[in-house]
Amino acid sequence: MDSLFTENSEMVWYLLISFSLALVVWLIISRKAAGGGNKQPPGPPGWPLIGNILDVGMMPHQSTHKLKAKYGPVLWLKLGMSNALVIQSAKTAEELFKKHDLQFSDRKVLHSFTACDHDKGSFAVARYGDYWRMIRKLCATDLLSQKRINGAAPIRQDCVDLMMQWIREDSAKGSSGVIQLEKYLVLMTFNVLCKFVISKDVMGKNSEIGHEFHEAMTKYLQWSGTPNLVDSFPFLKPFDPQGIKRNAEKYLIKLMDMVRGFIKERVEEKLSGKHKDTKDFLDALLENDGKGDQLSEKSVIFVILEMLFAGTETTSSTIEWGMAELLHNPDSLRKLKEELDVVIGRSRKLEEGDVNKLPYLQAVVKEAMRLHPTVPFLLPRNSMEDTNFMGYFIPKDTMVLVNAWSIQRDPDSWEDPLTFKPERFIDSKIDSKGQNFELIPFGSGRRSCIGMLMGEKMVSLTLGRLIHEFDWKLPPNVTPQTMDMREKLGISLNLLDPFKAIPVQRN
Numbered sequence: 141m142d143s144l145f146t147e148n149s150e151m152v153w154y155l156l157i158s159f160s161l162a163l164v165v166w167l168i169i170s171r172k173a174a175g176g177g178n179k180q181p182p183g184p185p186g187w188p189l190i191g192n193i194l195d196v197g198m199m200p201h202q203s204t205h206k207l208k209a210k211y212g213p214v215l216w217l218k219l220g221m222s223n224a225l226v227i228q229s230a231k232t233a234e235e236l237f238k239k240h241d242l243q244f245s246d247r248k249v250l251h252s253f254t255a256c257d258h259d260k261g262s263f264a265v266a267r268y269g270d271y272w273r274m275i276r277k278l279c280a281t282d283l284l285s286q287k288r289i290n291g292a293a294p295i296r297q298d299c300v301d302l303m304m305q306w307i308r309e310d311s312a313k314g315s316s317g318v319i320q321l322e323k324y325l326v327l328m329t330f331n332v333l334c335k336f337v338i339s340k341d342v343m344g345k346n347s348e349i350g351h352e353f354h355e356a357m358t359k360y361l362q363w364s365g366t367p368n369l370v371d372s373f374p375f376l377k378p379f380d381p382q383g384i385k386r387n388a389e390k391y392l393i394k395l396m397d398m399v400r401g402f403i404k405e406r407v408e409e410k411l412s413g414k415h416k417d418t419k420d421f422l423d424a425l426l427e428n429d430g431k432g433d434q435l436s437e438k439s440v441i442f443v444i445l446e447m448l449f450a451g452t453e454t455t456s457s458t459i460e461w462g463m464a465e466l467l468h469n470p471d472s473l474r475k476l477k478e479e480l481d482v483v484i485g486r487s488r489k490l491e492e493g494d495v496n497k498l499p500y501l502q503a504v505v506k507e508a509m510r511l512h513p514t515v516p517f518l519l520p521r522n523s524m525e526d527t528n529f530m531g532y533f534i535p536k537d538t539m540v541l542v543n544a545w546s547i548q549r550d551p552d553s554w555e556d557p558l559t560f561k562p563e564r565f566i567d568s569k570i571d572s573k574g575q576n577f578e579l580i581p582f583g584s585g586r587r588s589c590i591g592m593l594m595g596e597k598m599v600s601l602t603l604g605r606l607i608h609e610f611d612w613k614l615p616p617n618v619t620p621q622t623m624d625m626r627e628k629l630g631i632s633l634n635l636l637d638p639f640k641a642i643p644v645q646r647n
């Protein structure tokens with residue numbers, strides 16, 4: 141009996157040791173296969189529990205940019221219980237987008253985006269997978285195709301006309317003539333997108349619904365973009381201590397109900413034969429039914445909402461930064477005005493078709509986007525598997541941030557990087573489409589901006605017309621040198637002190 145017992149326990153020990161050895165060997169092999177050791181990228185030592193949350197602060201693109209001097213362009217941060225990888229040079233961004241785009245094509249879903257299951261029907265914050273691929277393909281080949289965007293030129297032209305008229309009227313009403321440009325730009329871009337997507341003119345006189353819709357959208361984006369403790373400490377999810385998800389949900393429900401109403405209206409118009417012949421984005425989405433990739437009503441609602449979320453402030457604040465930089469740099473302003481006067485003359489308005497004959501205007505747009513990428517970290521990505529990135533071990537579910545703001549100010553890529561100098565783009569082959577990694581305001585790779593062409597067209601047309609049709613004067617006591625060019629990080633990267641000036645109609 142004794143010997144049987146000893147024999148059995150020897151067997152158990154033997155099995156245990158063999159199993160443990162096999163486990164260790166398997167772990168080593170799988171680690172190697174995933175990525176050569178477990179060396180982490182360098183980063184500042186974190187505090188217990190909170191990690192590097194205090195190092196990051198309220199302007200994370202600036203604080204991580206400062207950390208580059210000490211830790212290099214591949215930075216590792218611990219944000220509470222979550223890990224973050226920050227990429228901060230053109231070379232490391234190229235490595236990421238060329239060699240690891242697929243592994244990092246997932247999005248990090250922030251807690252606020254789970255309100256109303258937004259993340260599940262979303263496009264921009266969708267997890268990488270079949271659903272996202274289907275929506276992306278539909279947008280690239282149909283909804284946001286070059287043909288459809290070019291065809292929307294009259295919409296952009298009309299909305300800019302209306303904005304210019306508003307600016308003229310409002311400036312004439314006030315005693316100082318000073319206007320705050322931001323309001324006009326936001327409403328104009330929102331109007332372009334609403335007309336393009338759902339054929340709704342929200343800037344017209346009877347636009348109650350437009351203002352209500354825009355207000356709910358702003359509130360939703362403000363809440364969902366507020367830094368949330370839950371994203372660093374997931375065990376807090378059930379408590380939602382800052383009320384972020386609850387508030388985001390309140391506005392999202394309102395927005396969803398409104399879009400549901402637009403859809404119902406459209407379906408009824410079609411059934412009664414009242415609907416016009418030209419198809420908009422909503423028609424294309426609804427008609428997609430039955431082509432094999434059927435979209436649920438909820439998906440249609442989210443895709444529509446996200447076009448407006450993703451396209452409005454990104455575009456309007458790029459234009460505002462462009463205007464502020466031009467007034468801050470009178471030499472560039474003068475050169476742009478001269479180019480417009482020579483190419484367009486003074487007897488007609490700038491049209492979209494003119495833009496390719498205006499190299500200085502194109503250079504101004506690129507330079508504004510270089511210094512002021514309105515989505516400074518792009519949209520957060522997520523590593524889908526353990527990955528070896530440039531010799532570092534990046535575990536699955538790491539948040540991946542690409543600091544476009546830092547890359548676009550990097551002296552290794554740009555001469556005199558902090559100066560606004562559109563001339564650097566004259567005779568240069570660098571563009572912002574995602575292939576030149578020193579300039580990536582629209583991101584790059586599979587998850588790059590799908591509305592890039594629409595955004596670029598709105599920015600060039602509006603900036604060109606504002607400069608061509610008005611002489612801009614700064615408010616009393618403000619000079620180009622004393623203008624406040626500091627930033628504020630909200631829904632997108634904005635001017636801390638919104639741009640104000642006096643538009644004087646040119647004769």
Ligand code: HEM
Binds near residue numbers: 520581594596
């Ligand atoms: C100047 C204007 C714009 C800028 C600077 C901009 C910037 C960006 C950036 C940085 C991203 C994330 C890219 C990445 O993660 O690599 C993005 C994504 C996106 N943008 Fe834009 N955007 C602009 C205009 C627009 C417009 C007008 C639309 C829609 C009509 C739009 C729709 C989207 C969508 C749907 C995504 C998510 C794509 C995906 O996850 O697959 N954007 N944008």
